[in-house]
Amino acid sequence: METFATATVMDPAVPGFARTRRHAAPAAGRSRPGCALARKLAGFGPLDEQDRAALEGLTGYVRPVERHTVLVEQDGVADHALIVFAGFASRDKHRASGRRQIVAYLIPGDLCDRGVLHDYPLDHTIEALTHCLVAKVPRAAYLDLLGRHPRIALALQRARLAEEATAHEWVANVGMRSGTERTAHLLCELMERLGMIGQVTDGQYDLPLTQVDLADTLGLSSVHLNRVLQALRRDKLISLREQRLRILAPRQLRALAEFEAGYL
Amino acid sequence: METFATATVMDPAVPGFARTRRHAAPAAGRSRPGCALARKLAGFGPLDEQDRAALEGLTGYVRPVERHTVLVEQDGVADHALIVFAGFASRDKHRASGRRQIVAYLIPGDLCDRGVLHDYPLDHTIEALTHCLVAKVPRAAYLDLLGRHPRIALALQRARLAEEATAHEWVANVGMRSGTERTAHLLCELMERLGMIGQVTDGQYDLPLTQVDLADTLGLSSVHLNRVLQALRRDKLISLREQRLRILAPRQLRALAEFEAGYL
DNA sequence: CGGAGAGTTGAATCCTGTCAATTTAAGTGG
DNA sequence: CCACTTAAATTGACAGGATTCAACTCTCCG
Numbered sequence: 001m002e003t004f005a006t007a008t009v010m011d012p013a014v015p016g017f018a019r020t021r022r023h024a025a026p027a028a029g030r031s032r033p034g035c036a037l038a039r040k041l042a043g044f045g046p047l048d049e050q051d052r053a054a055l056e057g058l059t060g061y062v063r064p065v066e067r068h069t070v071l072v073e074q075d076g077v078a079d080h081a082l083i084v085f086a087g088f089a090s091r092d093k094h095r096a097s098g099r100r101q102i103v104a105y106l107i108p109g110d111l112c113d114r115g116v117l118h119d120y121p122l123d124h125t126i127e128a129l130t131h132c133l134v135a136k137v138p139r140a141a142y143l144d145l146l147g148r149h150p151r152i153a154l155a156l157q158r159a160r161l162a163e164e165a166t167a168h169e170w171v172a173n174v175g176m177r178s179g180t181e182r183t184a185h186l187l188c189e190l191m192e193r194l195g196m197i198g199q200v201t202d203g204q205y206d207l208p209l210t211q212v213d214l215a216d217t218l219g220l221s222s223v224h225l226n227r228v229l230q231a232l233r234r235d236k237l238i239s240l241r242e243q244r245l246r247i248l249a250p251r252q253l254r255a256l257a258e259f260e261a262g263y264l
Numbered sequence: 265m266e267t268f269a270t271a272t273v274m275d276p277a278v279p280g281f282a283r284t285r286r287h288a289a290p291a292a293g294r295s296r297p298g299c300a301l302a303r304k305l306a307g308f309g310p311l312d313e314q315d316r317a318a319l320e321g322l323t324g325y326v327r328p329v330e331r332h333t334v335l336v337e338q339d340g341v342a343d344h345a346l347i348v349f350a351g352f353a354s355r356d357k358h359r360a361s362g363r364r365q366i367v368a369y370l371i372p373g374d375l376c377d378r379g380v381l382h383d384y385p386l387d388h389t390i391e392a393l394t395h396c397l398v399a400k401v402p403r404a405a406y407l408d409l410l411g412r413h414p415r416i417a418l419a420l421q422r423a424r425l426a427e428e429a430t431a432h433e434w435v436a437n438v439g440m441r442s443g444t445e446r447t448a449h450l451l452c453e454l455m456e457r458l459g460m461i462g463q464v465t466d467g468q469y470d471l472p473l474t475q476v477d478l479a480d481t482l483g484l485s486s487v488h489l490n491r492v493l494q495a496l497r498r499d500k501l502i503s504l505r506e507q508r509l510r511i512l513a514p515r516q517l518r519a520l521a522e523f524e525a526g527y528l
Numbered sequence: 529c530g531g532a533g534a535g536t537t538g539a540a541t542c543c544t545g546t547c548a549a550t551t552t553a554a555g556t557g558g
Numbered sequence: 559c560c561a562c563t564t565a566a567a568t569t570g571a572c573a574g575g576a577t578t579c580a581a582c583t584c585t586c587c588g
Contacts, residue, residue: 075526091432093432093433093436093440095440095522096522099440100440101435101436101439101440103432103435103436103439104432114425118421118422118425120422120425121526123429123432123433123524123526123527124432157382158382158384161378161382161384163428164427164428164431165387167428167431167432167435168355168357168367168368168387168388168431169357169387170435171365171367171368171431171434171435171438172357172365172367174435174438174439174483175365175367175438175482175483176357176359176363176364176365176483178575179575179576210533210534210535211534211535211536212534218439219438219439219440220576220577221576221577221578222534222535223536223537223576223577223578223579224575224576224577226535226536226537227536227537227576230536258359258360260387262339262385262387263387442543443543443544474565474566474567475566475567475568476566484544484545485544485545485546486566486567487544487545487546487547487568487569488543488544488545490567490568490569491544491568491569494568
């Protein structure tokens, strides 16, 4: 959980990346743009300098997108791989009633290459939950990358396993935990995942999601989620203001959620 | 949805495969043991005769297991691939309180090759929900199969995509559907999946699960699930007795669940 | 100053869980 | 063949978590 003190993702110097929300979140604990993917993959398997250089080369495809942008349409077959470099995106399912369920988060370093590897249409939408920096890598370039860098390909395979495990964990989370436990579990998971890309410092991290987003993730109403968060604050387990989450009692929070990081 | 009228899986002639539950379920609509996997894979990509023969060869590894048998231990790294030939198995997560959540079903033709392909420990248990016929294929033999039969490997890849999509669908199911809708959705999904392996006839299929199993799948209490089933019966959407489910009003059931088969 | 979005609060409702008891059907052993 | 046991399904009553509807605050922004 080392911290990098270089130029941050949210740095106003990065063109086209003005803050969406009102509050000025502190810039602590973030790493430079191209870093998240490399850091994450390094956690799944060793990378050499050439691998890292290749990943760095992907930054050429990066572009900023606004919040609520639909990155991949449902039923569409994308001809490019989508890599998130900064911000939060999500895989959503929608009902006729308008109700929404977020079934996965894409945080920096996460990607979707379904359309490229297999040409299967997606059964959900991928949407930017915050202002994001995303790379759309053309099929040819992406396949070339995998072909030339087997270590990267291997690490990506393992990352995919972690994604599957996460999906299963989410089923269990909404299926057998109470609202409070569920919320605690998600916060623990995010700490773990963000930690892997160096975006956690002192048990704190930026959580740029609205309560509606969180509620749609956890299968709760936003009203109820709000009360759950208040309870967690009241019990001194977390503090959350201005998009910044601080885990005050990691041990107890994990115990409450029965969180086991093994699946990540 | 063609039907095969050959020797059935439940056939008493198959050694070690006595019925677990009390009721003698009708034998209609089932196919012969080795067939499910081939049928399923054929749905994901073309197979030739040699491929089918190779799959048929796996039946040598098949053995019967009793209900409640733990097929793969949590945290264990299996040195074999697990293929279900008959019966229902499940991936379960357990809490300290004893509460259980089923995060996936393994029906005939489904398999788990995690331990073989990557040697990652499992974050859940695989358990036989009914008496089953399963094959434990040694790593070497399994890898050899994949190596010699690229069509099979490809079809398995696509089957894996469907599994991922199913996991996401389950998150959405427990997250944003009511108990009744959830249950309807699961029944629709099972009809679809069992249909792909020829185990649905006239909108009927065997559902050898207890209400506790179903409840643990859907994140409901068994008491409530029981009432949900009664409501579905009362509304003439389904009939369910003696392990046999009949979908009386497919259209309405699908509408109720907002079921879209696309993800499978 | 007004509007929009996010967060917060209150009250009433109801879906769902828990506890407990009962019924039903199967399997067992005398 | 019949008590006895056990697992599964069913029912009733009650409590409680979660949703819904609404109003209200707060901040940022045009």
